[in-house]
Amino acid sequence: MINFVIGKILCEHRVKAINIVIGKIWHCRTELCRFSGSKVYPGKGIRFLRSDSQVFLFANSKCKRYFHNRLKPSKLTWTAMYRKQHKKDIAAEAVKKRHRTTKKPYSRSIVGATLEVIQKRRTEKPEVRDAAREAALREIIERIKKTKDEKKAKKAELMSKQQKTQSKGNLPKSAATKGPKLGGCGGKR
Amino acid sequence: MGGLGNNFCNLPSTSSEMTCGSFLSQQQRTFIQMRTVLKVVDNSGAKKVMCIQALKGKKGARLGDTIIASVKEAMPNGKVKKGKVVYGVVVRAAMQRGRCDGSEVKFDDNAVVLVDKQGQPIGTRVFGPVPHELRQKKHVKILTLAGHIA
Numbered sequence: 001m002i003n004f005v006i007g008k009i010l011c012e013h014r015v016k017a018i019n020i021v022i023g024k025i026w027h028c029r030t031e032l033c034r035f036s037g038s039k040v041y042p043g044k045g046i047r048f049l050r051s052d053s054q055v056f057l058f059a060n061s062k063c064k065r066y067f068h069n070r071l072k073p074s075k076l077t078w079t080a081m082y083r084k085q086h087k088k089d090i091a092a093e094a095v096k097k098r099h100r101t102t103k104k105p106y107s108r109s110i111v112g113a114t115l116e117v118i119q120k121r122r123t124e125k126p127e128v129r130d131a132a133r134e135a136a137l138r139e140i141i142e143r144i145k146k147t148k149d150e151k152k153a154k155k156a157e158l159m160s161k162q163q164k165t166q167s168k169g170n171l172p173k174s175a176a177t178k179g180p181k182l183g184g185c186g187g188k189r
Numbered sequence: 190m191g192g193l194g195n196n197f198c199n200l201p202s203t204s205s206e207m208t209c210g211s212f213l214s215q216q217q218r219t220f221i222q223m224r225t226v227l228k229v230v231d232n233s234g235a236k237k238v239m240c241i242q243a244l245k246g247k248k249g250a251r252l253g254d255t256i257i258a259s260v261k262e263a264m265p266n267g268k269v270k271k272g273k274v275v276y277g278v279v280v281r282a283a284m285q286r287g288r289c290d291g292s293e294v295k296f297d298d299n300a301v302v303l304v305d306k307q308g309q310p311i312g313t314r315v316f317g318p319v320p321h322e323l324r325q326k327k328h329v330k331i332l333t334l335a336g337h338i339a
Binding site for chain 1: 281285288290291292293294295296297298317318320336337339
């Protein structure tokens with residue numbers, strides 16, 4: 001097996017050397033066979049171009065023959081497609097992949113917060129965070145209360161104004177009735 | 190397309206019939222010689238063309254070679270009429286052609302692009318894939334017109 005591989009590599013180098021002497025550029029890229037999924041070294045294989053401009057690369061005439069006889073690679077045990085479909089040798093690959101994905105704590109400063117701020121935030125205790133959250137909530141509630149009180153006060157003022165001007169006449173009344181409505185709309189916003 | 194048609198009718202149902210089926214569907218593709226009918230893949234007006242002489246090559250023409258052909262089937266209004274003798278460049282050949290890196294290329298059908306005596310294509314468009322080999326044969330114009338270069 002090892003000898004075979006070495007032989008292949010030597011063969012490649014030899015051909016490469018010859019090609020350089022002749023002055024040719026060699027693509028030296030191992031592609032995959034479209035049928036069996038095996039590696040196709042440069043210089044091997046048959047490339048079949050269908051009329052619809054689809055390219056098929058076959059490792060050998062065996063793959064080519066099966067393809068032309070319209071056999072499905074997913075039904076032939078020795079092809080990569082079959083192995084993938086029947087999930088052979090995937091367990092080992094999956095185990096390997098899991099080891100690589102380990103998250104590291106992100107220790108770089110971002111635009112919004114410098115490194116110190118991030119670290120401080122990270123090392124905050126949950127009690128401290130809860131306390132901060134409660135304080136913030138309290139602030140918001142107080143703010144809402146304030147605005148509500150203000151609104152009430154405004155409304156009371158307008159109502160009192162309306163009562164005062166009721167005795168004067170109808171026209172001012174209509175203007176006044178329009179007033180609180182507008183005031184109300186403004187307050188709602 | 191003729192080759193594909195062959196495969197269709199010879200499709201064996203079980204693997205036991207494989208041997209006789211494969212014998213029929215594995216045609217030995219040979220050169221393009223006298224009386225070979227080729228498809229025309231440009232818009233010069235001709236549809237089918239029959240080779241009457243393969244220039245350069247005792248056995249016949251291969252991918253990238255020029256041939257003299259007679260138009261057998263043509264579109265009603267085109268630059269080329271039926272019965273005309275034209276030159277053509279073979280752009281697709283069912284026979285495999287060796288590439289300089291050692292691999293082989295083969296197409297599905299035999300196709301030709303009509304050219305004039307100087308080698309300039311008569312049509313303005315080329316359909317289907319076209320091989321690299323044309324560059325070596327100095328048919329650069331056809332390559333530029335092609336949609337897909339193999």
